[in-house]
Amino acid sequence: MxxxxxxxxxxxxxxxxxxxxxxxxxxxxxxxxxxxxxxxxxxxxxxxxxxxxxxxxxxxxxxxxxxxxxxxxxxxxxxxVERLRLAAPGGTEVERPLARPAHxxxxxxxxxxxxxxxxxxxxxxxxxxxxxxxxxxxxxxxxxxxxxxxxxxxxxxxxxxxxxxxxPPAGTVALAFRAYADEPAGQTGTQVITMTSAHWPAYAWSFPDGTGRANVGYGEVLTAAPPSRAAMLERWDALAPAGGPRDALRAHRLPLxxxxxxxxxxxxxxxxxxxxxxxxxxxxxxxxxxxxxxxxxxxxxxxxxxxxxxxxxxxxxxGRHFRHTTLLARGTRAPRIIDAAVRACRRDQRVFDDLLRIGLADGLLTPRLVTGLRR
Known part of the structure; x- marks a missing residue:
């Protein structure tokens, strides 16, 4: 042209x-x-x-x-993908079916x-x-x-x-590494998120795609200068020893x-x-x-x-959803709040559904989710 x-x-x-x-x-x-x-x-x-x-x-x-x-x-x-497994920073785990399957x-x-x-x-x-x-x-x-x-x-x-x-202002950008690997044994149809209190908020993930492969990675919110590649890999390995292929690793900034x-x-x-x-x-x-x-x-x-x-x-x-996610993001600066949320998800499928809806779509802080966080 x-x-x-x-x-x-x-x-x-x-x-x-x-x-x-x-x-x-x-x-x-x-x-x-x-x-x-x-x-x-x-x-x-x-x-x-x-x-x-x-x-x-x-x-x-x-x-x-x-x-x-x-x-x-x-x-x-x-x-x-019909199930999700969450591991809280304190070690509590919950695995439940998704209210609606993801891909x-x-x-x-x-x-x-x-x-x-x-x-x-x-x-x-x-x-x-x-x-x-x-x-x-x-x-x-x-x-x-x-x-x-x-x-x-x-x-x-x-x-x-x-x-x-x-x-974007400081503290509102995350950095993530991603790679592709063979699907871990026993993880078919289940997404896995493993959180850590170190460098919080931070978590590793493993998402199988149903073809024998999985998207694996690690991300954290940047509260200071971006960590080195070696530091990010060390943190990833501490959460997910299987890690991913280092030669295929790619990084990306996420403006929150x-x-x-x-x-x-x-x-x-x-x-x-x-x-x-x-x-x-x-x-x-x-x-x-x-x-x-x-x-x-x-x-x-x-x-x-x-x-x-x-x-x-x-x-x-x-608008209301954004207000609720901002409030929840501030409230979960303490990892113990996420621990409480995961414990509440273990007790009640509906709390699990509420937490996923606000984290993946346009959900709101429901009374039962707030009660779970307080407990």
Whole structure:
């Protein structure tokens, strides 16, 4: 595409980043106004890898289905994961069935399938690494491409976010290592999370995908300068001696929702990791990604009022949930609170379900969960 060709183009919506958040935004815009000119830009070709735990909650598939995507086709070949085992910092363990089965799908597969669903619904995709975003009175310019509204879905290191906000504040970013390994013996159909009071909040995970492989890793919230690779590996090995293949290890920063920037008025919207939408309790981000993308895409057709409408939609859909997760994240700075929660989960399946709903989707602090935490 020449400069002259790009400069002459005008789009209703340009979405930067073709991960789940960006695809959800682009599809939502197309469905809100059939015939809308929606362009999806991504620096990578698909399929491509993305550092992630790969666990996909059922509620994320609900949003994809609302967007007209074939959730069954997206999950094809990766059977449901029906159980979760939690080990608290103090050593208490609980294993229970999930209220709704999850899936573990490598992001190389998941994202490519979601992109295919977006293209099927009329979204235009181009491979392009965005370098500049400039807001003008009548629109937004992205490297010479012009649009009424731009949606930034370009991840934790978002170029679009840097045009609006400074870096997330200290204490609201996590760092995680991830690798792939053979599925541990006896773990078929069960996700495992092992927490530790050392360097809290921190945990290791092992998520089998049903194909004989497992996503394994370790993450912790950064309260000071990032630890060295050797220190992170030592902490990981202390929790999960099996570890993972060191030659395939990749790291990723996770901007937590406790440090999310305000949503401003105007024509530039942020979704998913770019909006710092990572659950501070679990590190989960796929549900937030597709839900925020869905809401932003619907608002994006409103031009100069897009930011206002998106802010209201996010407040209505997730505002109370965010307040509860922030309160719970503050309350669980003491590992003993998590110990109490896991003990409560051992006593009552409903408490387990409540804890998972707030950690993986849009749940709230229920009275029985609060009672369990107090005990």
């Amino acid at each position: 020449t400069h002259e060709e790009s400069d002459s183009e005008r789009w209703d919506v340009i979405v930067v980043g073709a991960g789940p958040a960006g695809c959800a935004a682009a599809v939502a815009a197309c469905r809100t106004r059939p015939g809308a000119r929606v362009l999806l830009l991504d620096r990578s070709d698909f399929p491509r890898d993305k550092v992630c735990g790969d666990g996909i909650a059922a509620e994320a598939f609900d949003v994809l289905a609302e967007l007209g995507m074939d959730a069954a086709a997206i999950a094809d070949g990766y059977p449901p 573990v799908i490598p992001r190389r597969v998941l994202d490519a399938r979601i992109v295919a669903e977006a293209l099927r619904q009329g979204v235009v995709l181009r491979q392009h690494a965005v370098r500049s975003v400039e807001s003008t009175p009548d629109g937004v310019t992205v490297d010479g491409l012009r649009a009424d509204v731009v949606v930034g879905a370009d991840g934790a290191e978002s170029v679009v976010r840097r045009a609006l906000h400074p870096a 929702s406790t440090g999310r920037p305000p949503i401003p008025d105007g024509r530039i919207l942020l979704v998913g990791d770019a909006q710092c939408l990572i659950n501070p309790l679990t590190g989960e981000g796929i549900f937030y990604a597709v839900r925020s993308g869905q809401l932003a895409g619907r608002a994006a057709l409103a031009g100069a009022r897009a930011g206002t409408l998106y802010r209201r939609a996010m407040r209505g859909a997730l």
